[in-house]
Amino acid sequence: MNARQSQLSFATAPGLACFRVTGKPSLDLSGHLRQAAEKLIAAGHSLLLVDLADCPSVDSTFVGVLIFLTKAVQKATPPGRVCLMQAGDLVRHQLDSLGVLDRFDLAERKSGELRFADVSLTPASKAQNTWLCLTAHRDLIEAHAANAAKFKDVVEFLEADLRRQAPPDAG
Structure with missing residues (x-):
C-alpha cells in the first residue's frame, strides 16, 4: 500500500x-466512515470501536466526524459509545488540543479476531465534501466552545462555498 493512501x-x-x-x-475516508457508521448504528450497532493503531495523525474534519458519531450513538437505543483503540500519542495530543479527548473511551487492546472488510473509498462530489467539512467543524465548535475561534473563518468560508455550489432555484 502506498504510504500516503488511507484505508478504511x-x-x-x-x-x-x-x-x-x-x-x-x-x-x-472521513465521509465514508460517517456513512458506514450511520448505517450500522441504524442497524443496532451502538458500540463503535475505531482502531487507530496504524493511523499516525488526524485532521479536524476526521475528528469532527468522530464527534458526530459520539452524538449519533448516544441517541441510539440503548445509548452507545465510541471507543478509540490504540490511539498514538500524536493522535491523543490532536484530540486534546481540540478539547474533545474526554468525549471518547480510550483502549489499548487490539480489535481481536474480527474479520474485516474494506470500505470502498469512492470520491465524493465537491458539494458533498464541503458539506462534510462544514458539519464536522460545526460539531467541533459545539463540542468545545474554544474551537469557535479556531474554526470561525473555516466555517464562514465553507458556508459561502456551499452557497456558491448550490445557488437557489430561479423562479
Whole structure:
C-alpha cells in the first residue's frame, strides 16, 4: 500500500461495529466512515470501536466526524459509545488540543479476531465534501466552545462555498 493512501475497513459483531483506519485519514475516508457508521448504528450497532493503531495523525474534519458519531450513538437505543483503540500519542495530543479527548473511551487492546472488510473509498462530489467539512467543524465548535475561534473563518468560508455550489432555484 502506498504510504500516503488511507484505508478504511470494518467488522461487526452483535451490537458493535469496529472500524480500522490505516494511514492518515483522507477527506473521502472521513465521509465514508460517517456513512458506514450511520448505517450500522441504524442497524443496532451502538458500540463503535475505531482502531487507530496504524493511523499516525488526524485532521479536524476526521475528528469532527468522530464527534458526530459520539452524538449519533448516544441517541441510539440503548445509548452507545465510541471507543478509540490504540490511539498514538500524536493522535491523543490532536484530540486534546481540540478539547474533545474526554468525549471518547480510550483502549489499548487490539480489535481481536474480527474479520474485516474494506470500505470502498469512492470520491465524493465537491458539494458533498464541503458539506462534510462544514458539519464536522460545526460539531467541533459545539463540542468545545474554544474551537469557535479556531474554526470561525473555516466555517464562514465553507458556508459561502456551499452557497456558491448550490445557488437557489430561479423562479
